Amino acid sequence: MIKITNLNKIFNENTKREFHALKNINLEIKNSSCVILKGISGSGKSTLLSIIGTLLKPTSGSIEVENENIAKLPDLHSSKFRAKELGFIFQSYNLFDTLSVKDNVSIALIPLGFNQKQIDEMVLKALELANISHKKEELVYNLSGGEKQRCAIARAIVNNPKIILCDEPTANLDYDNSIIFIETLKMLKSLNKTIIVATHDPIFDNLDFVDNIINIKNGIICE
Ligand SMILES: Nc1ncnc2c1ncn2[C@@H]1O[C@H](COP(=O)(O)OP(=O)(O)O)[C@@H](O)[C@H]1O
Numbered sequence: 001m002i003k004i005t006n007l008n009k010i011f012n013e014n015t016k017r018e019f020h021a022l023k024n025i026n027l028e029i030k031n032s033s034c035v036i037l038k039g040i041s042g043s044g045k046s047t048l049l050s051i052i053g054t055l056l057k058p059t060s061g062s063i064e065v066e067n068e069n070i071a072k073l074p075d076l077h078s079s080k081f082r083a084k085e086l087g088f089i090f091q092s093y094n095l096f097d098t099l100s101v102k103d104n105v106s107i108a109l110i111p112l113g114f115n116q117k118q119i120d121e122m123v124l125k126a127l128e129l130a131n132i133s134h135k136k137e138e139l140v141y142n143l144s145g146g147e148k149q150r151c152a153i154a155r156a157i158v159n160n161p162k163i164i165l166c167d168e169p170t171a172n173l174d175y176d177n178s179i180i181f182i183e184t185l186k187m188l189k190s191l192n193k194t195i196i197v198a199t200h201d202p203i204f205d206n207l208d209f210v211d212n213i214i215n216i217k218n219g220i221i222c223e
């Protein structure tokens with residue numbers, strides 16, 4: 001379970017540019033649930049996702065994953081936590097254009113110390129789950145937007161993470177590819193992943209496998 005207690009994030013604290021981006025957030029996300037974090041641009045979704053993903057430290061409050069306060073992890077531990085337990089899917093894919101699909105996905109495994117045979121097996125399995133194994137030798141540069149997103153999904157799941165964080169995952173996808181993305185999320189949920197999607201896309205509003213829609217406005221969670 002992810003348990004967020006009295007979480008605040010203040011950017012540029014004690015300067016003229018001080019900005020209180022997250023205000024006293026309290027939230028519990030059960031294991032294997034799918035949660036939509038919904039709000040207009042600037043409401044604090046990416047900030048919250050980055051804190052859950054240990055890419056950003058909160059100003060105050062705690063965030064516990066399986067009873068460990070990850071806000072307090074030293075950097076070396078938080079990078080290990082990310083490599084082992086988390087998968088990230090971003091709007092802009094964040095892939096290396098000049099590398100193949102296979103190599104982009106393999107990169108996520110580098111910190112984890114697997115041998116080449118294990119890496120090849122894990123990469124192939126992730127590519128198959130994300131429906132992109134037929135393009136495994138292709139350079140990312142040559143892929144369509146939907147295919148890039150599938151490559152990004154494969155990279156996010158190749159380490160077999162417990163938690164998958166998605167930031168505006170459909171923002172650059174057309175309708176058909178958004179539907180494919182949602183089918184993939186449903187499949188990941190059936191594999192018992194905990195999934196958190198930050199989005200303002202109404203396509204996520206009425207999905208049968210979504211457990212909770214959390215509205216966030218000006219850094220505050222609205223009931
Ligand atoms: N590194 C930063 N420094 C200063 N302000 C930031 C920073 N990151 C985000 N913000 C501000 O925090 C607010 C929430 O941003 P963000 O979490 O990206 O919103 P969302 O993802 O919902 O669009 C915005 O007003 C944004 O300008």
Ligand SMILES: [Mg+2]
Pocket residue numbers: 042045046047167168
């Ligand atoms: Mg955002």
